[in-house]
Every structure is written in structure tokens, then in C-alpha cells.
Amino acid sequence: MKRSDLHEPVGNDAQQRFAARVAFFESVLREWLECELITIASGSWSEGGICELLPRGRAQILPPAYEGCFAGLRELQLEGLEHHMHIDLGRVHTVVYSTAPSVCFGGRPSFEARFLTTGAGGAPTARWSVSLMLSQPYHKGAVNLDQLDWFLERARQHLERRPDLVRFEVSSELEKSAQSQLLRERIREALPAQFARLSVEATTTSAASAGSAAVNSFDPPALGLLREALGFEDAALVVNRNRTLVEFQTEKLRGVSKYVEDGHVSWQIGACHDHHCQLALGSVTRVLFSAEPVPCQRGRLNYTVWLLVDGPCGNPYRSAGYVSIVLNRPYDGDRPRVTLIEQVFERYRRHRQQSWVAADELFLSALERGPSGESLCRA
Secondary structure, three states, rough: OOHHHHOOOEEEEEEEEHHHHHHHHHHHHHHHHOOOOOOEEEOHHOOOEEEEEEEOOOEOOOOEEEEEEEEEEEEEEEEEOOEEEEEHHHHEEEEEEEEEEEEOOOOOEOOOOOEEEEEEOEEEEEEEEEEEOOOOOEEOEEHHHHHHHHHHHHHHHHHHHHHOOOEEEEEEEHHHHHOOOHHHHHHHHHHOOHHHHHHHHOOOOOOOOOOOOHHHHHHOOOOHHHHHOOOOOOEEEEEOOEEEEEEEHHHHHEEEOOOOOOOOEEEOOOOOOOOOEOOOOEEEEEEEEEEEHHHHHOOEEEEEEEEEOOOOOOOOOOOOOEEEEEEEEEEEEEEEEEEHHHHHHHHHHHHHHOOOOOOHHHHHHHHHOOOOOOHHHHH
């Protein structure tokens, strides 16, 4: 593929190539969504956290809603739930079928289809916006062969359809795995020689690999405040990364759990059997209470609790904004929903003496006027 093909389409030929590329990536996504035993993951440990959705065969992709440079944007919704994800397939340049040791499976290989994205100027990168993974690739400690065969068959079909847009990779670390011989034999049986050859050359590692950098093992100072904010009524936990936005409805998330494995610490929000995300909460250094005029509230204020880190984390609107809890509907028509807004004010009052807690000017002004102040309607 030429690099120029990855830019915003210009002219009829480029538009046709762009549309064909997006259509292919969408078809790959749809085929995976038909399987009930998959997980949709976004983010990587190298950037501090991973969000996971479990569609269970109930996901649907909405029709295209935009044109131009956003023509590849698709919204993925889950039946009966408000959790959803926006994926810009127009910025995807390759689907990589990958298997590599994963901490999610105790160091055993994961089986993933990673959607790699373009970077500055449309240049291909090794970063992925989303990864589709088999959720239950093992049964009683052994490889689930039905699941593995499903994975390899998807890879074979997609490689044959668009070898310019798909590749197959196996981490060099797989040699250390007890499943190495079985997997290599299965791969060679399932894939044509030109594709199987690629499987022994790749050296990439999983986003949740056992080699991920360790984070602080002590409980982060903001943990208590985070748990309180997750109890907000009619609110969402938002993870915003480069070209990816994931929203979890807080009422559906049950608890914050700490996991330690081989010195590596992760924090999971939500239950294992349901939608959840895993975050490096040990990297959070401060909390900001914010009030900002936002388009989704018709230019009126919305209220956000930001968990911030030192340095950028991929959020295009707030560089250090690692994760946030935001109210969904702070207004009923033109009237502020006083009870909802007051719950954010109360958390700030409770924690504002902490050295790591701050509030921006608009939030402090709204706090002084109260949740029913006229300023809320005029912001």
C-alpha cells in the first residue's frame, strides 16, 4: 500500500480506494462481532491502561453518519446497554492477526485482531486503536481448539481477500510458551505457506504482555475519591485516547479491584464477567474538578472529575487527562438537575483540603452560586 492511500481521500480514484478499505475493515469487525466469545479492547499497557467491552454477540454497528475525513467513523453499540464505542476505520491501515504471551491468560498466548492506525501525515504506525480478542481461548488449562480454529479461519479468509491490508504475526516470545509447538503446527496446517511464513518472523508483543512496565504497588491517593465518583447517579466513566473514545455508564460498573502478578499492578473497574477497564491508577498524581461549556449540553456547563497523570496520555483535549467521570444529563430541558450537580460539589467539598485535589475557575464559580444558579443556564 502506498502511503498516499492512507491520507484523506482526494479525487474519485482515491475516494473509491478509501471506501473499499473502510468497507473491508468494517466487514472484519462485523465478522468478529458475530462471535459471542470475544472481547473488544482499546488502549495498551504502554500508555497506562486498557478498556474492555464484552459484546456477547449483541453488538451492532450503526450506519455511517459523516462524510469527508470522518467518513470512516463508525459507532458500535451494545443491545440493551448505553455502553458504546466510536471507531474511525478511515484511520486504520492494517489488521494484524497476532498471538503473543498475555498477562490476561497468565503468560499464555492471546489471539487478537489488532486494527493498526495511521499517524502524522497518514504514515502507518504500529499502534492499534482497538483489538478484538478471543475471551476464552483455554479450557481446563489447554488450548480451546474450536476457538483457535475459528481464529485461524478468520485470519486465512481475510489474508486471502486483502493481503495488502492484513498480516499474521506470532511473537518471538511464544517459544517460551508451553503451547508453542501446538500453535505452530496448527498455524501451518491452517494458513497457506506464504502467510504461515510470516507467522515465524514477527517479534511484536501483546498490549498486555508480561513484560509491561511495573507501576507503583501502593494504593493511589485518589482511590477513595474515584470510588465515590463511580457512585454518581447518571454519570459515565470516560476514557479518551487518540482517535478512540469509550464511555462506561457508572451504574453498570461494580467496584474497583486491584490485581498483582509478578510485581505488576493493575486496577480493574467493573466485574470480570461484564464490561470493564483496567487502569494504571498508580500513575494518577492529581484530581481536577472541572466545569466546562460543552456542545453535548448545548454550550452549557457540564461537570467532570478528572484523574490526571504527569505527562501526555493520548487524550486530544486534555493532554494529562487519563480518565474522567462526567455527568450524562445535568439538565432537564433548561433547568439544572440540582441533585446531580450537587453530588459533584459535595465530593469536592469533602476532598478539597487534599494537596492533590484542585478545581478550575468555572467550577469554583458554579460552586459559589450553587447548582440552581442562573449562570448554569447561561454558560
